[in-house]
Amino acid sequence: MAETETETTSGVVTVEKVRGRSTITRCFFKYPLKLILPKKVGSSQVDAVWIYALSYGGGIVSGDQISCKISVGDGCTASFTTQASTKVYKSVDSKCSEQVLEAIIGNEAFLALIPDPVTCFSTARYSQKQNFRIFSCSNLVVVDWITSGRYQSGERWDFTSYKSTNCIYLDNDRPIFIDSVLLEQSLVCDIAERMQCYQVIAMVILLGPKLKNLQNQIKEVVKKMMTVKLRPPTTNFGRYAKSEAQHDRFVPDLIASCSTFGPQGIGSVIRVTATTTEAVYAFLRTHLSSLEMFLGAPPYCQSGI
Amino acid sequence: MDHSTSKSCTNANHDDKSLLHWTQWQLLDSVLPTGGFAHSFGLESALQSNLIKQPEDLKPFIIQVLDNTGSLLLPFVHTLNKSPDTETWTRLDNLLEATLTNEIARKASATQGSALLRVAASVFREITELKLIRERFIGSGLVFFHHACVFGLLTGLLGFDGRMAQRAYIFMTMRDVLSAATRLNVVGPIAASVLQHEIASAAEGIVEKWRDRNVEDACQTNPLLDTVQGCHAYLFSRLFCS
Numbered sequence: 001m002a003e004t005e006t007e008t009t010s011g012v013v014t015v016e017k018v019r020g021r022s023t024i025t026r027c028f029f030k031y032p033l034k035l036i037l038p039k040k041v042g043s044s045q046v047d048a049v050w051i052y053a054l055s056y057g058g059g060i061v062s063g064d065q066i067s068c069k070i071s072v073g074d075g076c077t078a079s080f081t082t083q084a085s086t087k088v089y090k091s092v093d094s095k096c097s098e099q100v101l102e103a104i105i106g107n108e109a110f111l112a113l114i115p116d117p118v119t120c121f122s123t124a125r126y127s128q129k130q131n132f133r134i135f136s137c138s139n140l141v142v143v144d145w146i147t148s149g150r151y152q153s154g155e156r157w158d159f160t161s162y163k164s165t166n167c168i169y170l171d172n173d174r175p176i177f178i179d180s181v182l183l184e185q186s187l188v189c190d191i192a193e194r195m196q197c198y199q200v201i202a203m204v205i206l207l208g209p210k211l212k213n214l215q216n217q218i219k220e221v222v223k224k225m226m227t228v229k230l231r232p233p234t235t236n237f238g239r240y241a242k243s244e245a246q247h248d249r250f251v252p253d254l255i256a257s258c259s260t261f262g263p264q265g266i267g268s269v270i271r272v273t274a275t276t277t278e279a280v281y282a283f284l285r286t287h288l289s290s291l292e293m294f295l296g297a298p299p300y301c302q303s304g305i
Numbered sequence: 306m307d308h309s310t311s312k313s314c315t316n317a318n319h320d321d322k323s324l325l326h327w328t329q330w331q332l333l334d335s336v337l338p339t340g341g342f343a344h345s346f347g348l349e350s351a352l353q354s355n356l357i358k359q360p361e362d363l364k365p366f367i368i369q370v371l372d373n374t375g376s377l378l379l380p381f382v383h384t385l386n387k388s389p390d391t392e393t394w395t396r397l398d399n400l401l402e403a404t405l406t407n408e409i410a411r412k413a414s415a416t417q418g419s420a421l422l423r424v425a426a427s428v429f430r431e432i433t434e435l436k437l438i439r440e441r442f443i444g445s446g447l448v449f450f451h452h453a454c455v456f457g458l459l460t461g462l463l464g465f466d467g468r469m470a471q472r473a474y475i476f477m478t479m480r481d482v483l484s485a486a487t488r489l490n491v492v493g494p495i496a497a498s499v500l501q502h503e504i505a506s507a508a509e510g511i512v513e514k515w516r517d518r519n520v521e522d523a524c525q526t527n528p529l530l531d532t533v534q535g536c537h538a539y540l541f542s543r544l545f546c547s
Binding site for chain 1: 350353354355356365368369372376399400403404406407408409411507510511514523524525526527528529531532533534535536538539540541
């Protein structure tokens with residue numbers, strides 16, 4: 001698999017088996033990206049490496065272009081995460097900041113991309129693209145999420161534009177998951193109006209044979225949780241409704257739904273939206289805890305508390 | 306019987322452009338049996354999540370659904386309307402299968418697209434490609450018959466111009482959501498018709514904004530509605546398939 005690096009490549013990580021253990025055989029990074037490879041994140045019983053991505057100054061500055069390549073060799077396990085939420089600062093001269101990730105996951109390899117959320121400040125313009133090339137026995141966990149901004153300070157969905165694209169290709173060129181979310185202020189409807197009272201939107205992708213059990217588990221859990229929260233409106237809804245009765249019903253503070261995708265349903269995508277970031281951290285912490293057996297440490301246990 | 310009168314009635318000397326109007330109206334008429342009435346576009350789920358609390362919430366909901374339809378599906382309608390050939394259709398249909406990551410929306414799209422192709426192949430018999438495509442691919446597992454792709458292909462073969470085809474797709478979506486709204490008793494039929502006229506201007510703006518784009522640029526603009534629509538299968542009692 002030829003790696004195409006250019007001057008703009010900010011980071012490269014290669015994970016391969018060395019003496020039977022997942023080992024980072026190459027790690028390159030340059031401004032504005034910084035990569036940290038702590039040795040003792042997870043239990044040493046579990047064969048997995050952890051990579052932390054940091055940005056200088058704690059965030060992405062207007063006009064930053066960051067591109068990173070990760071290669072996880074056959075049978076290896078890697079976890080790619082952040083230390084804190086990725087802040088995207090305000091746009092200067094209408095410049096857009098961009099992050100691109102190209103990942104190749106080998107056969108029976110496992111990549112967990114489990115970052116903290118992106119937070120775009122007022123007037124920020126940001127775009128990210130993540131491409132994953134997998135094989136039929138690859139395993140992939142991707143968490144991709146965004147908060148409305150510094151919402152406790154009143155900045156709610158106040159950025160100019162956010163775009164996140166996630167593409168999964170099977171056997172090099174067959175697209176099996178293409179998702180692109182664009183949140184852009186528009187005359188049709190501003191973002192805050194679209195998102196109503198929700199402050200966080202998250203997507204979790206689970207794919208591969210090692211994740212089959214977790215996929216089934218989460219599907220059941222989400223179904224049970226949402227069935228309770230969703231209730232048919234009273235038969236009085238409509239022109240003859242007693243409007244007080246209807247307003248008494250609250251909106252759920254967390255909504256989640258789960259869909260399968262891909263040939264033979266090899267993947268699942270769970271979408272979650274909530275009124276607080278803490279609620280989504282709790283959701284992720286709870287439902288992804290079983291990943292500890294693959295990664296050596298459970299995701300999101302040090303974060304957001 | 307006056308022979309000359311009956312002759313001019315049946316003699317098809319009307320130009321193609323005039324006849325196209327009749328085809329367009331037939332395709333957009335809700336009487337065409339394509340099963341669109343079975344889908345609420347996430348409305349039923351939004352009601353049960355209490356995201357729509359009162360009839361006034363319906364207008365912004367519909368506009369958001371149309372905007373999302375524009376951003377995600379018009380590129381497929383546009384590209385196939387321009388190139389209504391089998392190779393483009395199979396490629397884009399498979400791409401849309403990967404793009405409709407919401408299982409509920411994906412199944413609804415395949416169901417509606419199959420129904421549309423079946424009806425179109427029967428009705429527009431002079432377009433033999435429709436019947437041939439259907440026979441060649443049905444049950445093959447090679448395509449999924451997604452609605453936006455079938456519609457784009459059909460309008461391309463029928464000779465609709467691109468802007469008309471894309472406007473028609475947004476019109477049909479609006480028509481079907483309003484129909485679902487009346488059946489769910491959110492608004493009555495007259496109020497729905499009032500809304501339809503009120504939304505027309507926003508709908509035209511949506512067509513202008515999202516038309517003629519490449520499928521690589523297809524995106525969704527409302528992740529909240531997407532999440533909520535995905536809950537449709539969890540509704541304990543429901544009227545619609547999606």
